[in-house]
Amino acid sequence: MSVTRRxxxxxxxxxxxxxxxxxxxxxxxxxxxxxxxxxxIQYQRFNHSVDYFEQQNCxxxxxxxxxxxxxxxxxxxxxxxxxxxxxxxxFFTGLSKYPKFKAARYYRGWTYxxxxxxxxxxDGKNGHLLLSNLGxxxxxxxxxxWGQPTTCTIIWKSSTNQWFVSITVKCNPQRELGEGSVxxxxxxxxxxxxxxxxxxxxxxxxxxxxxxIKQISKHLKRKRRPEKRKVSASRRWKKTNKxxxxxxxxxxxxxxxWCHQVATQITSDYSxxxxxxLNLKGMTAKAKKRSARSEVSSELGRTKQGNQRKxxxxxxxxxxxxxxIGMLRxxxxxxxxxxxxVFVEVPTRKVKPSQTCPACGHQHKKDLSQREHxxxxxxxxxxDVAAAMVMIDxxxxxxxxxxxxxxxxxxxTPTYCGGMYQLGSLKRQKLPxxxxxxx
Numbered sequence: 354m355s356v357t358r359r360x361x362x363x364x365x366x367x368x369x370x371x372x373x374x375x376x377x378x379x380x381x382x383x384x385x386x387x388x389x390x391x392x393x394i395q396y397q398r399f400n401h402s403v404d405y406f407e408q409q410n411c412x413x414x415x416x417x418x419x420x421x422x423x424x425x426x427x428x429x430x431x432x433x434x435x436x437x438x439x440x441x442x443x444f445f446t447g448l449s450k451y452p453k454f455k456a457a458r459y460y461r462g463w464t465y466x467x468x469x470x471x472x473x474x475x476d477g478k479n480g481h482l483l484l485s486n487l488g489x490x491x492x493x494x495x496x497x498x499w500g501q502p503t504t505c506t507i508i509w510k511s512s513t514n515q516w517f518v519s520i521t522v523k524c525n526p527q528r529e530l531g532e533g534s535v536x537x538x539x540x541x542x543x544x545x546x547x548x549x550x551x552x553x554x555x556x557x558x559x560x561x562x563x564x565x566i567k568q569i570s571k572h573l574k575r576k577r578r579p580e581k582r583k584v585s586a587s588r589r590w591k592k593t594n595k596x597x598x599x600x601x602x603x604x605x606x607x608x609x610x611w612c613h614q615v616a617t618q619i620t621s622d623y624s625x626x627x628x629x630x631l632n633l634k635g636m637t638a639k640a641k642k643r644s645a646r647s648e649v650s651s652e653l654g655r656t657k658q659g660n661q662r663k664x665x666x667x668x669x670x671x672x673x674x675x676x677x678i679g680m681l682r683x684x685x686x687x688x689x690x691x692x693x694x695v696f697v698e699v700p701t702r703k704v705k706p707s708q709t710c711p712a713c714g715h716q717h718k719k720d721l722s723q724r725e726h727x728x729x730x731x732x733x734x735x736x737d738v739a740a741a742m743v744m745i746d747x748x749x750x751x752x753x754x755x756x757x758x759x760x761x762x763x764x765x766t767p768t769y770c771g772g773m774y775q776l777g778s779l780k781r782q783k784l785p786x787x788x789x790x791x792x
Contacts, residue, residue, distance in 0.1 A: 355500075356523070356525075356526065356691075357522070357524075358496075358522055358524055359520070360496040360522065361494060361520075362475075362480075362517065363493045363516075364482065364515075364517060365493065365516075366491075366516060370487060370488065370490055373487055374487075374507065377463070377507075378460055378461075378509060380422060381433050382455055382457045384433050384434070388437040389437055389440075389452055390454075391408065392408075404438070405435060405437075412431070412434075424486045426469065426470040427469075428467055428470060429466075429470060432463065432464040432465065432466045433464075436464075458511065462506060462508040465504060465506075466504055467504070468502065468503070470484065474489070475492070477495065477496035477498075477499030479492065479493050479494065479495070480492060482518055496522070497526070498522075498527075499524060500523050500524025500525070501523045502520050502521070502522050505519070505521075506518070511595075512602045513602055526691045527691065527692075530621070530689070530694045533623045533624070533625075534624070534626070534748070535547050535549060535623045535627070535741070536626075536627045536740075536742060536746075537619070537628045537741055538706065538737045538738070539678045539681070539682070540737055541669075541673060543555055544676050545615070546738050546741050547738070547741055548741035550735075552737070555675075555676055556607075557675060558604045559671065559674075562603075566601075569600070573594065573597075576590035576593060577590055578590055608677045608680070609680065615684075617688065619685055620694070624692065624693075624694040625694055626689055626695070627745045627747065627748035628682060628685075628698060628699065628744060629698070629706055630698040630699060630700055630701050631682075631701065633678060633679050636673060637670040640662050695748075697747075699747050704743065704744070706740035706744050706747075707719065707736065707739075711739055712728065712730055713728060715729065715730065719736065723736065724736050726738075
């Protein structure tokens, strides 16, 4: 079955090409802000809701007034308008706040939604990227499985001062899986505990880098920091801030590489993986404020207790995010699906893996400080290992439902805000007669 995969290459443009890429990035940012302002003003002053097709039909007249946008390509400009539409659709469905104007220095790049305007001159390993009105750009990288390119996204990372290109391809990936089955329990003390008794240690990338980050952050206090509409940041402050961003970027790259290595190791030994269904967004939410009725202590006591609760929740959230549980789970899921295996998400509230005995099925609530499972039936094991054993038992037939099995693919489109594939299936609206005559 053909699926869509995304491969990222590093771009190495020359000085003239780099200057032109930055100019195009600035123009796309201006178009984004112009489309956002058009929607905002039309609704506030005239109570008219502007949709994507109305702004798309105005592009020909827009390029007559601003001829510098002609070199960007029609499809790339349409993709930028669709990005504005995505932002409003997310706002209407309650997934994000009202869209804001973007500064040129923070605008990351643009997308070619089809094969027009670009061409990948590669077989999956290194090569060149050919862009219209710019020429060939050297790129470096390697894809595990190459196929038919579909879309191209140009990305600028200010933390590393480097250009990247993200290409989606339709391919038929093949992967050899093992023959066994395993349950996995994710955590922060140990990154993952397997049902066969093995454990994967938590690498703690952010914790290891925090010492260096704190040392560099001390220098920021002695430099002029920016203040909104008053004082601009000094050159040394910007340089130090970029150094901190570079360390964070390296930490993220190490975590991503580690997740892929662990996922590859697991899928090479097993063809069936069972893990619990986690709500990571809820687990890493901010600490909730206590109600006024529950506050009995003094005002000073309430402040100290609230600050302590916030610090504790912040530390737990940092530990969960440092492991990269969501990234590791997704890596295992799509690698299992490539090999034709089975990936099962056990309903946590229904099964309660950490409270259930894998031998007799008796449920007993345990505190987080209790790291060993000790049941009245005589079964003893590590708490996380026992939970993993409960998951794999559930997946092997003790309550397995078809809705628990999940196969992921990057070709799926967002549910709430639509996608370019859904947009292409709609019929394009024609220009009004007044615009066709050029009036």
